[in-house]
Each structure stands twice: as structure tokens, then as C-alpha cells.
Amino acid sequence: xxxxxxxxxxxxASIPSPPAEFSKFSIGxxxxxxxxxxxxxxxxxxxWVTNRRLTARGGNSDMLWDIVIWAIPFGxxxxxxxxxxITDPGYYFGLGGQQAHWAEIPQLWLGGLGIMGAIxxxxxxxxxxxxxxxxxxxAFADAAxxxxxxxxxxxRWGNWFNQELFGAPTTLPWGLEIDPGNHNFPAGLPADTxxxxxxxxxxxxxxxxxxxxxxxxxKFQLRRGALFWCYVIWYGIGRTFTESLRLDPAEIITxxxxxxxxxxxxxxxxxxLGTVALVYVLAKLRPQHQDSIFLxxxxxxxxxxxxxxxxxxxxGLAKPSGTESSGTESSGTESSGTESSGTESSGTESSGTExxxxEPSGTASSDGGSED
Numbered sequence: 001x002x003x004x005x006x007x008x009x010x011x012x013a014s015i016p017s018p019p020a021e022f023s024k025f026s027i028g029x030x031x032x033x034x035x036x037x038x039x040x041x042x043x044x045x046x047x048w049v050t051n052r053r054l055t056a057r058g059g060n061s062d063m064l065w066d067i068v069i070w071a072i073p074f075g076x077x078x079x080x081x082x083x084x085x086i087t088d089p090g091y092y093f094g095l096g097g098q099q100a101h102w103a104e105i106p107q108l109w110l111g112g113l114g115i116m117g118a119i120x121x122x123x124x125x126x127x128x129x130x131x132x133x134x135x136x137x138x139a140f141a142d143a144a145x146x147x148x149x150x151x152x153x154x155x156r157w158g159n160w161f162n163q164e165l166f167g168a169p170t171t172l173p174w175g176l177e178i179d180p181g182n183h184n185f186p187a188g189l190p191a192d193t194x195x196x197x198x199x200x201x202x203x204x205x206x207x208x209x210x211x212x213x214x215x216x217x218x219k220f221q222l223r224r225g226a227l228f229w230c231y232v233i234w235y236g237i238g239r240t241f242t243e244s245l246r247l248d249p250a251e252i253i254t255x256x257x258x259x260x261x262x263x264x265x266x267x268x269x270x271x272x273l274g275t276v277a278l279v280y281v282l283a284k285l286r287p288q289h290q291d292s293i294f295l296x297x298x299x300x301x302x303x304x305x306x307x308x309x310x311x312x313x314x315x316g317l318a319k320p321s322g323t324e325s326s327g328t329e330s331s332g333t334e335s336s337g338t339e340s341s342g343t344e345s346s347g348t349e350s351s352g353t354e355x356x357x358x359e360p361s362g363t364a365s366s367d368g369g370s371e372d
Contacts, residue, residue, distance in 0.1 A: 014194050015176045023161045024109075033109035035158035042151030043072065049147030050140075057143065057293050058300075059135065067129030067140055074125025075118040080108060082117020086262060088249055110162075115152055115235075116266055134298030138225035143293075145231035146213045152235070153206040159199040167196025167245030174200070186247060198242045205238035224285040229278040236270030243267060 094100030175194025243264040
């Protein structure tokens with residue numbers, strides 16, 4: 001038997017879904033849902049990446065927390081509102097003769113967070129946080145964009161645990177098994193039917209997008225929101241594809257000859273919006289070379305560090321001045337280039353002015369280098 005045939009026999013013929021009991025577990029009176037853990041893991045990944053990227057551009061962890069303490073709650077609320085109002089309003093509000101499920105609206109652990117709503121309302125929260133922290137929203141969005149893709153990658157595995165949002169039937173070897181007794185299993189299909197694992201498609205697409213955005217930023221140093229709009233385009237392309245496969249309920253909208261799911265139309269809109277915005281940023285804003293992440297007038301104060309450097313310099317030069325007066329001027333004070341600064345010639349060497357013209361200037365240039 002050749003190697004490909006052996007590998008085919010060794011590999012599973014499908015992707016199993018986890019047992020229903022794996023979707024949640026209890027610790028005392030507390031019930032932990034796997035879906036919530038996936039969302040939490042995604043948030044932690046996004047925070048880690050964003051913190052590293054924001055710090056590299058002159059920010060710090062305190063600034064990040066000042067922003068995300070607004071952005072995350074707004075994003076969760078926005079994601080839930082999108083799911084309730086756009087994805088399946090009939091189920092929650094009892095439209096079209098259905099039974100209403102008002103009590104399930106706040107039950108996030110049951111699944112149902114729309115990333116488009118999360119990003120939209122999360123951006124409002126980020127704007128509030130950025131204003132309070134003195135950071136440009138565009139700079140924060142550029143720093144956060146790769147991490148958001150990692151968050152989406154992790155969050156999609158929550159759909160696997162819940163056995164939801166899968167695609168159409170398939171015979172591909174990576175088809176997804178769904179428990180026939182699960183309420184999401186389509187009626188009328190054989191129990192052994194396999195489905196497209198759209199959660200996996202989108203998860204892999206988002207992971208690939210993370211590396212693409214990091215590569216683009218390293219090569220082109222995209223600023224002023226350019227990297228964020230690249231994220232919007234990337235996500236829109238992937239979502240347009242996965243939406244074409246999904247079976248979960250969604251409103252169908254017909255525009256001209258096309259009848260597409262509402263999420264698919266919105267994903268196409270993201271591609272168009274992202275492309276227009278990216279062209280505008282690259283053509284109009286990027287040439288301005290405003291690379292600071294801070295709002296005008298909100299740059300961190302550097303004066304205390306400067307005063308400390310001057311004090312250190314004055315202390316370090318006290319000895320040489322005393323040594324010179326004792327007749328040991330050749331000890332190296334002059335050879336260090338101190339007198340050549342022109343301070344001694346002014347006749348104020350003993351007043352401490354010499355210190356202000358020596359070490360502090362070197363210290364300032366060192367701080368500036370590390371800041372860049």
C-alpha cells in the first residue's frame with residue numbers, strides 16, 4: 001500500500017463534534033460554558049497583542065486598560081444586539097407567529113454574538129476610552145486590528161462546542177459531524193450527514209489574516225487607520241465566503257439578480273467600505289507623516305526625566321571641578337570634551353552651568369532613541 005493510501009486510512013474521515021456535556025461544566029454553584037471560555041481566550045489574545053503593539057509605539061499598559069475598559073463592554077453589547085436584532089429577531093421577539101424568547105436575550109452563554117455589531121459598537125467604546133487616555137482612535141485601531149483577528153479565531157471554536165453555525169452538507173473528508181438529536185440539526189437529513197465546518201474555515205482565515213496584517217505593517221508601516229481598514233477588507237472577504245455555506249436562519253435580501261443572506265450583503269459592504277477608506281487614508285492622510293499615537297497636546301510629560309538627568313549630571317561633574325581647582329586639571333576633565341562645549345569660556349564653570357551642557361544632552365538623545 002502506498003503512502004497516500006496509508007495516510008488516508010490513518011486520518012479520520014470527518015471532524016467529530018464534542019459531546020453535549022463538554023459544552024459546559026459546573027464548579028459548585030457556578031456553571032462554566034465552553035463558548036464563554038472561547039470568547040474570553042480571544043479577548044486575552046487580543047489584549048496581549050494590542051499591548052505589545054501599542055507599547056512599541058510609545059504607549060503603555062495603563063493606556064490600553066483605559067481604552068478597553070470601555071471598548072470590551074460596548075463590544076459585547078453590540079455583538080449581542082446584532083445577533084438579536086439582525087440575525088434572528090423572529091426567534092427572540094416572536095415575529096411571524098413564533099413563540100417569543102425574551103428571557104434568552106441576555107443569555108450570552110447560549111451563543112449569539114455578531115462580530116459586525118461587536119466591532120461597530122466596540123469602536124464607540126474605544127473612542128470614549130481613547131479620548132480619556134489621550135490616544136488617537138486610528139492609532140489604537142491599527143494596534144488592535146491583528147489582535148482582533150486572533151480573538152475572532154478563538155471565538156469561532158465556541159460554535160464548535162455549541163454545534164452551531166455549520167455549513168451545508170458535504171462529502172469532503174473534513175466534514176463536520178453534528179449530533180442528530182441537537183436542535184440545530186436540519187430536519188429531513190440522514191443522521192450520518194456531514195456538514196461544512198464553517199467555524200474552522202473562518203478560524204483558519206482569521207489566523208492567516210493575523211500574519212498578513214503583521215507582515216503588511218512591518219513592510220509598509222501602515223498608520224492613520226490604514227491597517228484597520230485592511231482588517232475590515234480581509235474579514236469581509238472571508239465572511240462573504242462562509243456565509244454562502246451556512247444553513248442557520250437569516251433574512252434573505254434580493255438586490256437585482258442576487259438573493260443573499262443579510263450577513264453576506266453586510267460583508268460585501270465591509271469590503272467596499274474598507275477599500276474606499278483605505279484609498280482615502282493612503283492618498284490623503286498618510287502623506288501627512290503624523291506618526292504620533294497621541295492626541296494633540298496629550299503627549300506624556302518628559303520634564304521630570306529631564307530634571308533628573310540634569311541632577312545626575314551636576315553631581316557627576318562636581319568632582320572634576322573640584323579636582324581642577326586643586327591643580328589636577330589633567331585628570332581627564334578637559335579631555336572628556338566638557339570644556340570644549342564653550343561653557344568654561346563663559347567664566348561660569350564653577351556655577352554648575354557646565355553640567356547643563358554636558359550629560360543631560362546625551363541623556364535626552366538616548367531617551368529619544370528608545371522612544372522611537
